[in-house]
Amino acid sequence: MKLSHTPRATSAVFDDPNLVSAGGLVPVLALAESAGLRDLADQHLTVPTDKGANAGLKVASLVGGMVAGADSIDDMALLRHGGMGRVFARAYAPSTLGSFLRAFTFGHVRQLDAIASRFLIALAGLTGLLGASAGPAAGDVGTDRGYALLDVDDTIIEVHGHAKQGAGFGYSGVRGLNALLATLTIAGAVPVVVAQRLRKGSTGSPRGAKRLVGDAVRTARRLLGTGHPVLVRMDSAFYGRGPVHAALSGGAAVSVTVRMDKRVKAAITTISDDAWTTIEYTDAIFDEASQQWISQAEVAEIDFTAFAAQKKIDHVPGRLVVRRIPDFNAEKNKAAGQDTLFDTWRFHAFFTTTDADVLDTVTADKTHRHHAVIEQVHADLKGAALAHLPSGVFTANAAWLVLAVMAFNLTRAAAGLTDPQLAKATTATIRRKLITVPARVATSARRVTLHLPQAWPWESPWTALFDRVSDPPSYLAA
Secondary structure, X not given: OOOOOXXXXXXXXXXXXXXXXXXXXXXXXXXXXXXXXXXXXXXXXXXXXXXXXXXXXXXXXXXXXXXXXOOOOHHHHHHOOOOHHHHOOOOOOHHHHHHHHHOOOHHHXXXXXXXXXXXXXXXXXXXXXXXXXXXXXXXXXXXXXOOEEEEEEEEEEEOOOOOOOOOEEOOOOOEEEEEEEEXXXXXXXXXXXXXXXXXXXXXXXXXXXXXXXXHHHHHHHHHHOOOOOEXXXXXXXXXXXXXXXXXXXXXXXXXXXXXXXXXXXHHHHOOOHHHOEEOOOOOOEEEOOOOEEEOXXXXXXXXEEEOOOOOHHHOEEEXXXXXXXEOOOHHHHHXXXXXXXXXXXXXXXXXXXXXXXXXXXXHHHHHHHHHHHHHHHHHHHHOOHHXXXXXXXXXXXXXXXXXXXXXXXXXXXXXXXXXXXXXXXXXXXXHHHHHOOOEEEEEEOOEEEEEOOOXXXXXXXXXXXXXXXXXXXXXXXX
């Protein structure tokens, strides 16, 4: 590809009042309107003074800007160019939106959490966001055997400068703020974020996890119904009475990595040598003759009671599932005088309350290892609206996190109305194909027409989204 004219023969003028840079915002914000985003914010958000006036319009502006690619308050100016005023009304200036966010208190952030939960439930009802398998009769699909998988984990959002309230150095050694998220995944569907919380950068991972897990399980129940089994997966940072009991109180099962303390090590030593089963693992080969995996990794399980050293009411009976792989550093450690309890193997254990008849040892291990799916959501958010935390005020950044989650779920819901493969793409890919499509606005006979680029490679999914939102089928409109 090359220029068709020399640079001297080419000129550029920013003078067309009818162009918009993100034509895909029209159907996406129409979907948000159908799901009641503006009405929910007007009803449940009570930010005081004139800064909180017209909360619904301001929340819709912030979410719309994030869907279009804004990752800072100044970027919200992209809502006020060219013909945007002809297809959208009341797009607020960045300074107004910044003042709105800085007026938030922690209570207002919690109100926004409630709005995000209700908005997600409405989106799921309109679009089938969680897929057809969201009902209680999902069946044995994939390794989860019908479980809805609720993953909980935190991540550090790096910040720069010294004006950010709450910024600090956490477990990663990176200066930033700590975001705790919970994602819900159904077999055959993409993950959605069901709960979120921004915390100080120096806070420990489990701080506030009990409440977040409880919120996440309740939202999952409202999305799926009480008959659908839910499995909460967490890493060892969340192995504690608070998060585990919050999940169990909500009717969910848990699968949580345990720390290798004395009780866990003692339990592992009681597993007999013939209890281990070879599993599919890194570099494993399947032997057709014996119908078995040839692998260096093995799993076994044993009955185990979590928190047995605490009060009896805190005891949780379940299974300890252990995976072992060869410890190639064992001889090296011995030579250095560092004796270990286990000379040949390295052990990785997790505690689960799932039914052994539903998830056997091998399946439970495979299901637990897929917990890393939440890391992809972390990366996706950091590549979009969470590339920055835009304010020096902590509560403003906490509100920004909730809005970013709403934009993430809205983008997924919109993509799900077009093509199942596109729905599984990253936010950046969906934005490039469906959202940031240039368009020229024309008006005739009181109708607005968007003229989009001829031969746009993703014309079919864009048109499918526009048609579904403009004239939804009866089962979506119900």
